Amino acid sequence: MSKTITLEVFRYQPDQSDEPRFQSYTVPYREDWVVLDALNYIKDQLDGTLSYRWSCRMGVCGSCGMMVNGTPKLTCAAFLKDYYPKPVKVEPLTNFPVLRDLVVNIDDFMHKMKEVKTWLIPKKELPMAGSGEYLQKPEELAQYKQFSMCINCMLCYAACPVYGMEPEFIGPAAIALAQRYNLDSRDGAKDERAEVIFSGEGIWECTFVGECSVVCPKKVDPAGAIQQAKVQATKEWWLGWIMPKAK
Amino acid sequence: MTPEPKTKQLIRPMSPTWWLEKPAYTNFMIRDFTSVFIAAYCIFLMVVLCKAMHSDAASFQAFYASWGSGFSKTLHLIALIFAAYHSITFFNLTPRVIVVFKGEEKVPESTIALAHYGLWAVVSLVIIVIGLWV
Numbered sequence A: 001m002s003k004t005i006t007l008e009v010f011r012y013q014p015d016q017s018d019e020p021r022f023q024s025y026t027v028p029y030r031e032d033w034v035v036l037d038a039l040n041y042i043k044d045q046l047d048g049t050l051s052y053r054w055s056c057r058m059g060v061c062g063s064c065g066m067m068v069n070g071t072p073k074l075t076c077a078a079f080l081k082d083y084y085p086k087p088v089k090v091e092p093l094t095n096f097p098v099l100r101d102l103v104v105n106i107d108d109f110m111h112k113m114k115e116v117k118t119w120l121i122p123k124k125e126l127p128m129a130g131s132g133e134y135l136q137k138p139e140e141l142a143q144y145k146q147f148s149m150c151i152n153c154m155l156c157y158a159a160c161p162v163y164g165m166e167p168e169f170i171g172p173a174a175i176a177l178a179q180r181y182n183l184d185s186r187d188g189a190k191d192e193r194a195e196v197i198f199s200g201e202g203i204w205e206c207t208f209v210g211e212c213s214v215v216c217p218k219k220v221d222p223a224g225a226i227q228q229a230k231v232q233a234t235k236e237w238w239l240g241w242i243m244p245k246a247k
Numbered sequence B: 001m002t003p004e005p006k007t008k009q010l011i012r013p014m015s016p017t018w019w020l021e022k023p024a025y026t027n028f029m030i031r032d033f034t035s036v037f038i039a040a041y042c043i044f045l046m047v048v049l050c051k052a053m054h055s056d057a058a059s060f061q062a063f064y065a066s067w068g069s070g071f072s073k074t075l076h077l078i079a080l081i082f083a084a085y086h087s088i089t090f091f092n093l094t095p096r097v098i099v100v101f102k103g104e105e106k107v108p109e110s111t112i113a114l115a116h117y118g119l120w121a122v123v124s125l126v127i128i129v130i131g132l133w134v
């Protein structure tokens, strides 16, 4: 008989019941299968009502984040062989409201990215009347490259107890992305972002639990980004205090 | 403000025992609570020292003798263990806060951490020498 593995899947179907529940599915076990493959098998073969998000299947789009046995993971990168033969519990990302089954509401995260302005706001107009390029040296690129690897998967938010307790907290990825643009030699909107990231809901909420960086699939180290921003804010505060004009 | 949801959604509140659910969270709580102990210890030390310095010679002697009691030794041993734990966890984290670039390359994390440990050793040595001197 071929091997099988059990998935305990979180179900929430607000049109049927206000109460969530767990449903067990037994799927074929294959060594090269990830949790997302098992979910796709359920959806195709066993139960078409199951809802979840995914797209690229290769750790790039950031949409397949779920709690796998209590830990935030990209389900397209979580291999069944790491859990077999025990059952695998799949839940929606913690700290986010659930819309249906494994689908969470990401409005808050999207809103925070907007607040922090996670896009490039050029310092200068494009040279040559808009037809030129913004030049950047490799060492300037190196300053922010690590933070630019973020795929907006929100695993870091699911791992952050501060965000769980204080949803106003701007949170790991949005702050890491703010740093990504602040450290970019072409960008000129550091002060605009400072208002949000140096505010009470920004970096100072972080108590450096550090789990955001542990779960990050792209080694962005958002916890490091936040602490670096704290040092920068402190430096600027002191400078502004000692030499008000130098700031 | 985050926009209001247009559909029904399920909010899952955090359990009061969230910090027991993962060793990393428990370690964080230990770090937080031991830092409160260290802060309280520093304030306590300053208060008793100030009081002792402003009292007469006989009561200062009595205070000095009380430092040798079992209770005092235990308290200081605990403070030392906690302070060492915090110094180590702090130094291990420094490379993630102090990022130094040499051209395109980052100065290795181990170099930054080791520099802190080195400085710690030097400062401790100086304090020990001064302590033995006076």
Ligand code: SF4
Residues within 6 Å of the ligand: A149, A150, A151, A152, A153, A154, A155, A156, A157, A172, A173, A176, A212, A215, A216, A217, A218, A219, A220, A221, A222
């Ligand atoms: S910082 Fe890492 S965990 Fe957080 S959203 Fe970006 S890639 Fe995902």
Ligand code: FES
Residues within 6 Å of the ligand: A054, A055, A056, A057, A058, A059, A060, A061, A062, A063, A064, A065, A074, A075, A076, A077
């Ligand atoms: S499906 Fe795109 S990251 Fe997993």
